Amino acid sequence: MADADNAAAGTGQGETGRQRALRLAAVAVLLGTFAAVNVLIFQKEGGHSLRAGGELVWKPLGATVTWEGIGIVVAAGLTLALYSFLYADNAFFKAAEHLYVGVGLGYSLVLAWFQYIKAELYVPLVKYWVRESWLGEQVPGRPDWKLIVPMILGLFLLARFVRRLEWMSRWAFAFIIGLGAGMSIPLFIDAQVLRQVEQTIAAVRFDALLVALNTLVLLVGVISVLIYFYFSIEHRGAVGLVSKIGIWFLMISFGASFGYTVMGRMALLVGRVQWLIQDWLRIPIQG
Amino acid sequence: MLKRTVPVAIAFVVGLWFVIQYFVPAGWSQQSLTDATNWAKILLGFAYILGLYSLVHVHWLRIRRRQPGYGYSLLVYLGLGVTVALGMVGEVEKAWNLLAGGSASFADFQTYGGPNWTSGVDWIYTYVLYPASATMFSILAFFIASAAYRTFRARTLEAALLLVAAAIVMFGRVPLSAAIDQAIPQFADWIMAYPNMAVKRAILIGVTLGMVATSLRIIFGIERAYLGGD
Structure with a gap:
């Protein structure tokens, strides 16, 4: 072992x-x-x-x-x-994998500095302290004092490193979780429930047979899958039949998603092999 | 109180405000949303420091205890150190010159592809991060195909539907299918656009209703798992 x-x-x-x-x-x-x-x-x-x-x-x-x-x-x-x-x-794979993890985190940190901390906190607030208070320079514009709140909450996040002050990080987490929860309720209900239902119950146009068929497929698919996932009633009789249709739709969708994912990965594979042949080995590929 | 009640109160006030804010079209209301979104970005930036500490700590323990394969942890440090150094070299130069009144120049580290702070990081992205990411994801093609070969058996109607749908979508994505008959890729597209879309839509509706329920539990303090123990 x-x-x-x-x-x-x-x-x-x-x-x-x-x-x-x-x-x-x-x-x-x-x-x-x-x-x-x-x-x-x-x-x-x-x-x-x-x-x-x-x-x-x-x-x-x-x-x-x-x-x-x-x-x-x-x-x-x-x-x-x-x-x-x-x-x-093998060792080559592990070496490349670990290097990739380190580089990936390093890249994310650099982006986090420039896109989040520098752009949203340093430039609108901290810059004024550094230049005016420490260096005595005059900086045009006014600092955005509201940003003291997220700065303090951010420092609270770092309190996780100190065991006795660990509880302070909960305040920052509570802000993020509360913000996410509050924003998601109306936004998601609008975008992911109401608009989806609106698209699903579009009027069936019987003057164009294929369009009507497609609309019906969407309607039957959505309703049958929702009923399949509704476990508060027993799936017997008519409900059982609709639920069975839901399973068929689910299987078709799983298969389609699987095929789509495989082909996406294949495209990446083809891209890497093409790159190795053309860019590294310098062998031109015709066509 | 400070450890449990205040965080629950913060989540309640912030959460409830941003539910109400959606229905208040006034300028100050929109501004509060913009501010909060920017604040979340700042907190995300600080959260990266937690992530950095976690990764560095795990690998430091492996190195200190001389665990099998601890040498690979040094490669994590190498990748991390070089990338951060190249990314931050311009900032260090500015800070040094500003605070110490010096005239240091690290331009030699920034000349690849033009006089831009991202130059060294661009090189890392182009020749390390992107190729490694693309290769990692493309490896999955082999594993997915191998798993499918071993498990796909059309023993029931449901399994047959899954198998046939996967086969049609995969075949419809290669040029040979169009060469045989244009209807094959069109049928593959139809499967993606209608039966697949119907299922995605139903799942999305179900997941969203679940998320809304969870969000309400968080706002009203019923769900407190995010506070951790104690």
Whole structure:
């Protein structure tokens, strides 16, 4: 069990010497092949500097390496490392996965600073304190004093880090939850109940047979599925029949959603493979 | 009182006000909605710090305890550190020059793609984040297809409906179907636009009614799970 855990963790603990040597050899061969392919591409193409953008950073082996070129190699390496999971869970996949998690959070933090904290709090309020109170500068405009409230609530959120003051974060959560609950009731009733019902009970136009059929399909589908999910009455007799029709609609919808999702993922797969062939390996695809 | 009553009171007052606010078309009423939305964004920004702490703490524990695979946690720190450093380098430069009166320039870190603060982060997004995201999601294609192959069996009418609908929608999305007959992709689109839409609509109505009920329970203090324990 411990060996399995270690192998799954990609640490190699609990391996025999031969297994470890084989594993390291496989890693070396894969990395060497990847490096060799990149060197060949760079030499054949004169590097990736032929593409627009990017600056000259390095000239090894007669090839010109740019930030863009490095980026393509990094992206290709990450793509292949992540696809290696299709063979088995392995160290390359885990490394790429962890790097992705870190970069993803870092990117979200940078966006949070610029879009939320800086734009909504620093520029309208804190900037005035810093520039006028600390530096004695005159800043045009007036600070938005109302923003002291969310700033204090935000600091209360951070009180979760202090065990004795943890309860203060509840005030901030209560504000967010209360705001969400209050805003959602009228908005959702309008957009997701009344408007949906309005669209569903549109008049059936019998002068256009297909349009009438489509309208009826929508009406029967919505009502039968709602009845299927209505558990306060027993599903027998007429209710049972309508509920059965609801199940058929549900199955068709689940199948359609499944097919749609699969094809969406396939489109991404095709996009990645195309990128590897065209942008990384520089093999033009006709058509 | 401070720990339970005040938060419940805040949720009640804020929640009730924004239910009423929807029906008050006056300027000040709309302004209160705009303000509250901006306040929520600010709180979201602070909440990211909680998320950051949680992730950093989990990986720090793995490293400190030398758990199997702890080396990967260092990669999380590497990705996080480099991305934040590249994203914030312009801000650090401005803050340094403003507060210390210096003339530091980190322009070398910001020159990729133009003199823009996002330049380094643009590189990270283009060559790390986007390819990794797209690849991660595309991997699911294999798992979904494999799961479908193992589980799809038309043993009952319901299972057959699911199977046939999935097959038609998938086949309708590839160019070969249109080459055989234009009606195939059209039928796939019809399934998405009508039977599928009907079910989505019914589920949406049901989910919304549930959400409204939960929101009312929160506003009136019946639902207090968000307060946590104690």
